[in-house]
Amino acid sequence: MTKLLTTLEKIAQDASLQSAEALAAFVEQADLSEQEKAIILKQDSDAIAAKLDVKKDIVCFIVPAEDDEPAKESDEEEKDKSEESKLVSNG
């Protein structure tokens, strides 16, 4: 894992690094280039993505808006159930 990613993972996971002062002290002694230290301290996520040569915003939709069940079949089933319940109540 690149040192930059490892550092980001450590920052995200360590409860003692959640204040600005602790973060600054940790980043200062981290084995990173001065540029990498600067973009972390500036909280520049775009620069981090650029440094790692990745696209920050990627597509992440995984849910369709429309019902994936065939509507006509469901309607027919509902109609059948309704007919059936009428028969039962009439029976």
Place this chain on the structure above:
Amino acid sequence: MSGSLVCVGLGMKLGAHISPISKSHIEQADVVFSLASNGVIEQWVDEMNPNVISLQPYYQEGKSRNITYKEMIDAILQEVKAGKKVVGAFYGHPGVFAFVPHKAIEIAQNEGFNAYMEPGISAEDCLFADLAIDPGKYGYQQYETSQFMFYQRLIDPSAYLVLWQVGVAGDRSLEKHNTGSAHRQILVELLLNTYPADHKVILYQAKVLPTDKIRSDEILLKDIVSADLFMHTTLVIPPSEKMKPNNKILAELERLEEQNNYAPHLKVIK
């Protein structure tokens, strides 16, 4: 059947939200299919296992996402059928607003493979924490925005309403990665049937990297049309009305409690 499928959640924030068991599944898999919400997270997953395949290339602007989803499911199942220990690593929770993992698991199980899901921390979980919303306080409705527009829904203005994927509001083609102001205007008109135009709403985006800032922009409902909305923006609509007591039910409960010699805690509100 030697193949298997486990769909795990990566959580929302890099490194902070993934569970130990989900991380272990990724590390021990023969092949991992990843779908992250950010390129940095995708690279982080890449480095957990030597055989990670991103599902990202299946998306294309102008291609129906229904085709994309089917291709993703086919790719995952092909490896399961080849006898591999397969893991689907999805951002957030793999079972929340996530058709692909649910469908892949269902098909794999129907074909006799061991397939299941491990939960993750979802965008919804982050929303409750970041915006200090307790869904139990007033109640809470949530929908995928386009589905909310396509189907007739009963909105309860005394509860929270949360609309996901508002950036592609009303996209019937499933081909767009963003819809424009004309689509949003229709959404706003739909919401104006229930809420006043100057009702305050929140545009929310969770933190994904530890260097990100939470987006929590309060705007007026009518201004949604011109707002900056992205793929991962969520619209949060706080209640516009107070909860109305159901006096009929309260009276029935009071009678029941009197009959049973219970001390009534709930009185009919007059």
